[in-house]
Amino acid sequence: MAYWAWDSSYDIGIEEIDNQHKRIVQYINELHGALVLNDKDAVKDIFLNIADYTLSHFSFEEKLMREAGYHMFAEHKSTHEAFISTIGKYKFAFDAGRDITGQLMAELQIWLTHHILHEDKDYKECVQKMLFSK
Ligand SMILES: [Fe+2]
Known part of the structure; x- marks a missing residue:
């Protein structure tokens, strides 16, 4: 069973x-699989792919x-930028040899769930209108 099932x-x-x-949820599941197997090379590859x-x-x-x-474009973009810098910090920790995979997985899951349910759903109507008018 997947670590995180799409809902x-x-x-x-x-x-x-x-x-x-x-696809991002699938990557997180792959990361979980690599963590369970304690496959450090796979963890690193998957993390780089996620980034x-x-x-x-x-x-x-x-x-x-x-x-x-x-x-709300500017505000939304700045939430992306904040998250990119979080990923950068994880990359730094990874490169320094710290084992932060469990923490990374949990943070990705919490962030993504919140971001999809709130910020992404908020642009839905506006973007859909634009796509349907094409
Ligand atoms: Fe977003």
């Missing part, structure tokens, strides 16, 4: 965004919000 309440209703969020993927996911969301003229 339909996380769907924001924009397919591409939902698929990207699901990369999250960056491109944020850029994708920001592009849509900007195009849609979303009124």
Whole structure:
């Protein structure tokens, strides 16, 4: 059984965004699997993939919000930036040889759940309107 199962309440209703969020959840499950096996190389690879993927996911969301003229764009972008700096701190800890995988997984899960349910759901209507008018 997966460490973290996708729940339909996380769907924001924009397919591409939902698929990207699901991919991040899948990465967190992969991270959990590597942690259980105590496979440090896999943990590192998966962490780097999560960091990369999250960056491109944020850029994708920001592009849509900007195009849609979303009124909270700047605030939303700054929550992304804050999270990018958190990921940077984890990367630093990783590189220093500290075992922070469990903490990272928990923080990713809490942050992502909150972010999807609140900030991402908030831009949904505005972005959907823009996508449907194309
Ligand atoms: Fe977001």
